Amino acid sequence: MIVTLTPNPSIDRAVFIDALHRGEVHRAGGGRIDPGGKGVNVSRALAAQSAATTAVLPIGGPEGHLLEELLDDAGVDHCSVPVSGTVRMNISVLEPDGTTTKLNEPGPELSPAEVDALLTATLERAAGAAWVVGCGSLPPGAPTELYAVLVARVRERGVRVAVDSSGAPFAAAVAARPSLIKPNHEELAELVGHALPRLSDVRAAAHELVADGIEIVAVSLGGDGALLVTADEVVHARATISAPLSTVGAGDCMLAGLLHGLSSGQSAPDALSTGVLWGAAAVTLPGSRVPSPDDLRGIPVEMTRTPDLTRTLAT
Numbered sequence: 001m002i003v004t005l006t007p008n009p010s011i012d013r014a015v016f017i018d019a020l021h022r023g024e025v026h027r028a029g030g031g032r033i034d035p036g037g038k039g040v041n042v043s044r045a046l047a048a049q050s051a052a053t054t055a056v057l058p059i060g061g062p063e064g065h066l067l068e069e070l071l072d073d074a075g076v077d078h079c080s081v082p083v084s085g086t087v088r089m090n091i092s093v094l095e096p097d098g099t100t101t102k103l104n105e106p107g108p109e110l111s112p113a114e115v116d117a118l119l120t121a122t123l124e125r126a127a128g129a130a131w132v133v134g135c136g137s138l139p140p141g142a143p144t145e146l147y148a149v150l151v152a153r154v155r156e157r158g159v160r161v162a163v164d165s166s167g168a169p170f171a172a173a174v175a176a177r178p179s180l181i182k183p184n185h186e187e188l189a190e191l192v193g194h195a196l197p198r199l200s201d202v203r204a205a206a207h208e209l210v211a212d213g214i215e216i217v218a219v220s221l222g223g224d225g226a227l228l229v230t231a232d233e234v235v236h237a238r239a240t241i242s243a244p245l246s247t248v249g250a251g252d253c254m255l256a257g258l259l260h261g262l263s264s265g266q267s268a269p270d271a272l273s274t275g276v277l278w279g280a281a282a283v284t285l286p287g288s289r290v291p292s293p294d295d296l297r298g299i300p301v302e303m304t305r306t307p308d309l310t311r312t313l314a315t
C-alpha cells in the first residue's frame with residue numbers, strides 16, 4: 001500500500017489550441033478535465049496499474065465535489081478531509097508541438113485545525129503502508145514545515161517516507177531526511193542553489209544529499225530520463241518518445257512507478273526503469289491522463305549503471 005498526501009489538490013483542465021497568443025481570444029479545439037495535484041496523480045497512476053493506494057486530500061467547495069466524483073470514476077481510493085475553502089482549478093494550455101503553459105492557482109486557505117486533520121488522516125492510514133509520500137505545493141495557511149513534520153511522524157511509525165515538492169517546504173522536508181526524494185532538474189538546482197548543466201553536476205548534487213542522510217535521490221530529467229543515486233549506486237534510465245503530447249503529471253507517474261517498483265521488491269535500478277517507463281508513457285497521453293497497462297507496452301527503456309556523466313542536459 002502506498003499512501004499519498006496532497007495538501008493542495010486540483011481539478012486539472014487541459015485546453016487544446018493551435019498556438020498561444022497573449023491577450024487574444026482563442027477558440028479551443030477541445031479540452032478535458034482530470035483529477036490533479038501531485039500526490040493525487042501518484043495515486044491515480046498506481047490505481048491504473050491495480051496497485052494498492054490511498055490518496056489523502058482536503059476537499060471543499062463545488063470543485064472538491066467534482067474532484068471526489070472524478071476520483072471515484074477512476075477507481076482511486078481516497079480519504080477526504082473536509083475544508084471550508086474551495087479546491088483549486090489548474091489550467092494547462094497545450095499546443096500541438098507539445099508546448100505546455102500551466103496556470104496554477106494558489107489553492108484554498110487552510111486553518112491550523114484543517115492542516116492537523118490532514119496530517120492525522122495520513123498518519124492513521126500510514127499503519128502497515130510500504131510508503132507514505134507527500135507531494136506538491138502547499139496551500140496558503142499550511143506551515144512551511146508540513147512535509148518535515150510528516151517525515152518525522154511517519155518515520156517514528158517505522159514506515160518509509162518520500163517527498164516531492166519544491167521551494168521552502170521541500171528544503172525543510174529534505175532537512176528532515178526522508179527515505180526518498182524525487183526532485184526534477186530545476187527543483188534539484190533550486191535546492192542546492194546552483195545550476196546543474198551536466199549529468200555529472202546532477203550526480204554530485206544528489207551525492208551530497210545522500211551523504212546528508214537521504215537513502216534514495218531520484219532526479220527526473222524530462223526527455224533525458226532520470227538519475228538515481230544511493231550510497232552504493234548511480235543509475236541512469238531513459239526512454240525516447242518521438243512526439244510527446246503532454247508532460248503534465250509525467251513526474252508524478254515516474255514517482256509512482258519508482259515507488260511501485262521498490263515496494264514490489266525490485267532493485268533500485270529496476271525500480272528506476274519502471275518509473276521512467278511510467279513517466280515516458282504519461283507524455284504520450286493527453287492532459288494529465290495516467291497510463292493504463294496497455295499504454296506501457298512497446299516503450300523500450302535504456303538503463304545503465306555506468307552513465308555518460310559528461311552528457312549535457314536539455315532540461
Ligand SMILES: Nc1ncnc2c1ncn2[C@@H]1O[C@H](COP(=O)(O)OP(=O)(O)O)[C@@H](O)[C@H]1O
Nearest residue numbers: 184220221222223225241250251254276279280
Ligand atoms: N520528452 C520526454 N520524452 C520521454 N520521456 C519523458 C519526457 N518528458 C518527461 N519524460 C518522462 O517523465 C519523467 C518525469 O519528467 P520531468 O519533466 O522530469 O518531471 P516533472 O513533471 O516532475 O517536471 C522523466 O523522468 C521521463 O521518464
Ligand SMILES: O=P(O)(O)OC[C@H]1O[C@](O)(COP(=O)(O)O)[C@@H](O)[C@@H]1O
Nearest residue numbers: 036037038090104136137248249251
Ligand atoms: O502543487 P503544484 O506545484 O502547484 O502542482 C500541481 C499541478 O501539478 C500536477 O500535479 C502536474 O504535475 P507536473 O508539474 O509534473 O506537470 C497537476 O496535476 C497539478 O495541477
